[in-house]
Amino acid sequence: MNIGEVSQRTGLPAKTIRYYEDIDLVTPQRAENGYRAFRESDLHKLTFLGRARALGFTIEDCRTLLALYEDSERESAQVKALAQEHLHAIDDKIAQLQSMRATLAHLVHACHGDDRPDCPILGDLAKGALR
Amino acid sequence: MNIGEVSQRTGLPAKTIRYYEDIDLVTPQRAENGYRAFRESDLHKLTFLGRARALGFTIEDCRTLLALYEDSERESAQVKALAQEHLHAIDDKIAQLQSMRATLAHLVHACHGDDRPDCPILGDLAKGALR
DNA sequence: CCTTGACCTTCCAGTAGCTGGAAGCACTAT
DNA sequence: ATAGTGCTTCCAGCTACTGGAAGGTCAAGG
Structure with missing residues (x-):
């Protein structure tokens, strides 16, 4: 092939x-x-x-999974552990994105988005800056 | 400084x-x-x-936002549009991760994770493969 | 005055996981 | 013979940094 x-x-x-x-x-x-x-x-x-x-x-996870896949002696616990770890990583990522999303959605909502320059989005990003 | x-x-x-x-x-x-x-x-x-x-x-978004930030003539609509686009991208990413998460959680749940080799996680990954 | 250590500089290389493109050989159909 | 497709290798680039080496600078202490 x-x-x-x-x-x-x-x-x-x-x-x-x-x-x-x-x-x-x-x-x-x-x-x-x-x-x-x-x-x-x-x-x-x-x-x-x-x-x-x-x-x-990840590729390295894949390498490990592939090795386990090919190993008829494997313990399924190893696979499960890897998958579970990855599951947690995904959960963390989702949580982080959701937190970003919340902030951003709030800002987008607050910005009237017209032809005038005042913009709470930029305002918030600059927060802490005097100007 | x-x-x-x-x-x-x-x-x-x-x-x-x-x-x-x-x-x-x-x-x-x-x-x-x-x-x-x-x-x-x-x-x-x-x-x-x-x-x-x-x-x-992204860095390129930041460059644009910074330019808008420094431009007192900007239209807030431009900022809002950029933020909204980014919001959608985040939503897409969250949706994708949640779909991954669901599949993975299901597989993790199905795997007993002991010292025996049979593992539905590997089984599913190999699906379509005869072996 | 000299040394020590913290802080600064530049430059090079590497990370993850591909992706694009160039130059060139192989194969198929006409 | 030729055109077109598919295959090959190799090199470079993408995002957004991060690590490390080699070396200059500065303030404090002996």
Whole structure:
């Protein structure tokens, strides 16, 4: 299977797939013409990676998950721990964004947004500044 | 005012302040010894930048906001539009994270997380893969 | 006067995770 | 033979910093 087909079937850009090879997440074989020759197992790994990335796992997390995935001796507790940690990170991020959102929404609401220059948004950003 | 004091008073790392000078967000004067000499107005700009960044505005947004801040002829509508656009971006991000969170929470919940290898988290990530 | 230590300077490199583009070979169809 | 697509490698760039090395400057203490 050439990279184009893999790209189509996984939904990952070819560039990304090459990059994943570069950082040793997949190691496709090579055809005689120098083209990458992907096996089904490579396709599965890439699908796996695509999903894990879509869930927001970092590349390094993905590497770990992939290793666990390939390790039939793994303890599911390890996977769960990693996922849970990531879940907390997501929660933190959501909380942070929501706090930003609240402040910003308040400011946007307060700004009349017309052709005059006075603007509570800028006012708030400059708070603490004398001018 | 030297960079150390500015750093303390704005809460921004000195490195960041130098970086902001590098990309022309602030242009402090120089003392004879080559040290950066910040005026009050630089401090205000940096405070402004710190707050805008804390609200998640990109550096380029900050540049625009700063220009509007300094422009007494501005129309507040421009500021409001920028803020609103950013608000939408934040909403999108929150929605995306919440969707991730839901999926992940479900998987975490489903995984018993013990010393056995079977793990619905890995199972789901591999979905579509035969193995 | 000299040294120590804190503070400042510049410059280079690296972070995460790709993405774009150039130059050039391989393959397919006409 | 040629055109067009797909593949290859390599280099650079993106965001917004951050870390570290090598070295100049300044104030205080002995």
